[in-house]
Amino acid sequence: MIQADIACPRARLPERLLEKLFNSSVQNLEDKVTEEHLSYVRNIKVIDGSTVSMPDTVENQKECPQPSSQKPGCGFPIAKIGVIFSFVTGAAVALCIDVLNTHDIKLARKLYSYLQPNDVLIGDRAFCAYADMFTIKKFDCDAVFRKH
Template sequence: MPEKLLEKLFNDSAQSLEEKVTQEKLCCGRNVKVIDGSTVSMPDTQENQKEYPQHSSQKEGCGFPIAKIGVIFSLVTGAAVALCIDVMNTHDIKLARRLYSFLKPNDVLLGDRAFCAYADMFAITKLGCDAVFRKHQSRTTT
C-alpha cells in the first residue's frame, strides 16, 4: 500500500472516532491524550536500510532496519490520533515536539518521565492544554 493512502486511512479513522466522543465520556470534561515512543523493526529492503539503518550492535546484513515512532493515543477511543517516524536513535522528546500540533485546546497530555521537560510543559500550556508527566529521575524535589 502506498504510504499516502495509509496516512489518509489512519487520519480519517482517528478523526471519525474522535467526532463520536460525547461529553460524558471525557475525564472531567477534558479529552486525555497519551503520548509514548517505541521502536519497530521494518522489512529488510535497500530503501529501509538506507532510511532507517539497523542498530550498530547488529552485524551488517544480519539485522533489520529499526525505526523510532512517536504516537499520541486518545484515552477515550484508544485510537492513535498522531504518529511520527524517525531513525532509531531519536529521543522520545524530539518526536513529541513534532506531535504537539495535533493537540486541541483543553486536552490533557499524559506521558512518562521521558517527556518531563520544563520547556515542553510550557509549550503544551501555550497550546491551551495541560500536561501530566512523571517527574524525571534527575529532578530533585524538596
C-alpha cells in the same frame, strides 16, 4: 477504490493513502467522543515512544539503518515512533516516525500540533521538560509527566 495485483496480495499501498486512511479513521472516532465520555470534561491523551522493525530492504536500510551493534546483514532496520493515543477510544490519534537514535521528546515535539484546546497529555519521564510543558500550555492544554 484500492486496486491490488491479485498475483501479489502483499503489494505495497501508497504511503499517502495509508496516511489519509489513518487521519480519516482518527477524525471519525474523535467526532464520536461526547462530553459524557470525557473525564472531568477534559479529553485525555497519552503519549509514548517505541520502536518498530521493518523488512530488510535497501530502501529501509538507507532511511533507518539497523543498529550498529548488529552485524551487517544479520538484522533488520529499526525506526523510532512517537504516538499519541486517545484515552477514551484507545486509538492512536497522531503518529510520527524517525531514525532509531531519536529521543522520545524530539518525536513528541512533532506531535504537539495534534493536541486540541483543553486536552490533558499524559506521559512518562522522557517527556518531562520545562520547555515542553510551556509549549503544551501554549496549545491551551495541560500535561502530566513523571518527574526525572
